[in-house]
Amino acid sequence: MPRLLTYNVHRCVGVDRRLDVGRIAAVIAEHEPDVVCLQELDVGRARTGLVDQAGAIADRLSMSFHFHAAMKVEAEQYGDAILTPHPERLVKSGALPTVRGVPGLEPRGALWAAIEFDGVAVNVINTHLGLVPREQRLQAAALLGEGWLGHPLCVGPTLLTGDFNATSITRPYQALTRRLADCQRTLGLRPSVKTFPSSFPAIRIDHCFTSPEVVVTRVTAPFSPLARMASDHLPLVVDFEIRIQAGAGPAASGCGAATAGRRRTAR
Numbered sequence: 001m002p003r004l005l006t007y008n009v010h011r012c013v014g015v016d017r018r019l020d021v022g023r024i025a026a027v028i029a030e031h032e033p034d035v036v037c038l039q040e041l042d043v044g045r046a047r048t049g050l051v052d053q054a055g056a057i058a059d060r061l062s063m064s065f066h067f068h069a070a071m072k073v074e075a076e077q078y079g080d081a082i083l084t085p086h087p088e089r090l091v092k093s094g095a096l097p098t099v100r101g102v103p104g105l106e107p108r109g110a111l112w113a114a115i116e117f118d119g120v121a122v123n124v125i126n127t128h129l130g131l132v133p134r135e136q137r138l139q140a141a142a143l144l145g146e147g148w149l150g151h152p153l154c155v156g157p158t159l160l161t162g163d164f165n166a167t168s169i170t171r172p173y174q175a176l177t178r179r180l181a182d183c184q185r186t187l188g189l190r191p192s193v194k195t196f197p198s199s200f201p202a203i204r205i206d207h208c209f210t211s212p213e214v215v216v217t218r219v220t221a222p223f224s225p226l227a228r229m230a231s232d233h234l235p236l237v238v239d240f241e242i243r244i245q246a247g248a249g250p251a252a253s254g255c256g257a258a259t260a261g262r263r264r265t266a267r
Contacts, residue, residue: 005033007235008163011042014229023230025060036083037126039163043077054081068093070109087116096139123158140172158211180209183216193221195234206236215241
C-alpha cells in the first residue's frame with residue numbers, strides 16, 4: 001500500500017529557530033513514505049548556509065528528487081520538491097499566477113511527476129499556494145486548467161497535494177473539490193486532521209486531493225516531539241490504494257513510462 005507524505009518544512013528551520021536538515025529527514029524517514037512532497041525548501045541560499053536542501057534530504061532518504069524553484073535570486077532558489085525511491089519521471093514544473101501590485105507576495109509554482117507503482121503510473125502534483133485569497137483563486141483555477149489537472153496527460157490515478165494556505169471553507173478549496181476528492185472528507189474524519197501550527201495544530205491548510213482511482217485508507221499527522229519541533233507545520237501522511245478498471249494497464253494512466261529515478265532538478 002503506497003504512502004504519501006506532504007510537508008511544509010519551513011526551510012528546515014524549526015520552531016526552536018534551529019536550522020537542521022537532518023531533523024527534517026528524520027521526521028520523514030520515521031514514516032517510510034513512497035512519495036514525499038516538500039514545500040519551502042532553500043537551495044543555495046545564504047540564509048541557510050548555501051545548502052541544497054532538496055538534495056540533502058533526498059540523499060538522507062536514498063530517494064531521487066525533482067525540485068522546482070518558485071523563486072530565484074541569482075544563484076539562490078526557493079521552492080518545492082517531489083522525492084521517491086520508485087521509478088519516476090518529471091512531467092512538468094512551472095509557475096502559478098500571482099496578483100500584481102500587492103507588496104510582499106512570493107512567486108508560487110507546482111511540479112508534477114509520474115511515479116510507478118506495480119506497473120501503474122500515478123500522477124503526483126505538489127504545490128504551495130499564496131496567502132492572499134485573490135491569488136489563491138487564480139492559482140487554484142490554473143491547477144484546474146489545461147496546464148495541470150486538465151492536461152491531456154493527467155488522466156488515471158492522480159494526487160494533488162501540498163500547502164494550500166486555505167481551509168475547507170474557502171473558494172479555492174471548494175473549486176478543487178469539484179474536480180478531486182479531499183482525502184479527509186473521503187474517510188469522513190471527525191475531527192479533521194490538522195497540521196498547523198505544529199506546536200498546537202488548530203487549522204487544516206495542508207491537503208491531499210485524489211481522483212476516483214485512488215482509494216485513501218488512512219490519514220494522519222504525526223505529533224511526535226521531533227515533528228512538533230522540526231518545522232512550523234506537521235507532515236500530513238496519506239495511505240492509499242490504486243484502483244484500476246478491468247482491462248486497464250500502465251498506459252491507461254496516460255503518463256507514459258516512468259523511468260528509474262536519478263537525481264534531477266527541474267529548471
